[in-house]
Amino acid sequence: MIIMNFEMQELKLDMGTTPFENMFLNTYLQMADGDAIKVYLLIYKEIYNNNTVDEGKIKRQLNFDDQRFLDAVNFWINMGIFREKKNADGKTYIEIVSLRQMYFGESDQTPSNEINFDKAQRKSMMFENIERIIARNLTPADITRIHETLGEYDQDPELVTEAFRQAREAGNVDVKYVMGYLKSWRDMGITSLNDLRMKEERDKLKKVTGVRTYRRKSDPQMPSDGMSITEKARRKRLQRLNKTEN
Incomplete structure (x- = not known):
């Protein structure tokens, strides 16, 4: 396996930079084809730097016809990255969604x-x-x-x-x-997750205390009310949980 080292060249003259969200690069580069990536990058650059997009300029730059350009735009609309909206005048425009x-x-x-x-x-x-x-x-x-x-x-x-x-x-x-x-x-x-955990605990206690208990008459460990000490403790715990919730 060949390991390559990369370094960024120090800029002598700044001709402008367009920042892209890492979330976009990490998520969509692997699933979009070349046409879609090219169209997205150029549209994003235009809207970021000029606050407007010249479709004709991008088509000429990429040598795309109308259909090829439209297919790339529709890909991003279907992916949810471009969102069709209407302004106050009822005109349709496309919003570039921020993944962040x-x-x-x-x-x-x-x-x-x-x-x-x-x-x-x-x-x-x-x-x-x-x-x-x-x-x-x-x-x-x-x-x-x-x-x-x-x-x-x-x-x-x-x-x-x-x-x-x-x-x-x-x-x-x-x-x-x-x-x-x-x-x-x-x-x-x-x-909340705490609400869910309390409900699960109550359900567990109800299930345990709801089991019928059988004993022999001579069993000295079973109180006269038919509940064992363990069952009484479980019932008290359930009552405390209910009070806490209320």
Whole structure:
């Protein structure tokens, strides 16, 4: 195997630089063909530096006809990287989606920047954990669906990660299917991982205390009320959990 070392040449004259999000490079270079990559890079450069795009200039630069250019644009629309929108005049335009903002979500208007930063960090970790669980990169459509569900159900990012973990054990990590877990938990009033753990503990205790107990008449260890000391302890623990929740 040949190992190559690379170094960046020191610039003597700055002719301009266009920064690209690492999330885009890491996720989409491997799945897009050459035409799509070329069109994306040139459109991004134009909009970043000039705030406008000259389609004719790009077509001439790449020697693309109208259909070839349109196919490349439609690829990114289908991937969710380009988003068709309408302005106040009703004219259609294409918005280039920021993957970084999709991961962190729209900035909330709250008094504390620390709250926003903490939430963004937790969301970023959530998406990393999800991709590790499902062993693939999330698409923009996946990320949008997860963000919308989080916002609608007002649930913690850690609960979303747990939903994907349980879905993987069930053998189905389709995002739409996993959102069903979150809906079920929302209907039960579960908005955090702690809420879920408390419910699981209560269910476990109910299952144990619900088992019928048989004993002999001469058993001196069994109190007259028919419950063993262990069963009484479990019942008290369940009562404490219920009080804590209320």
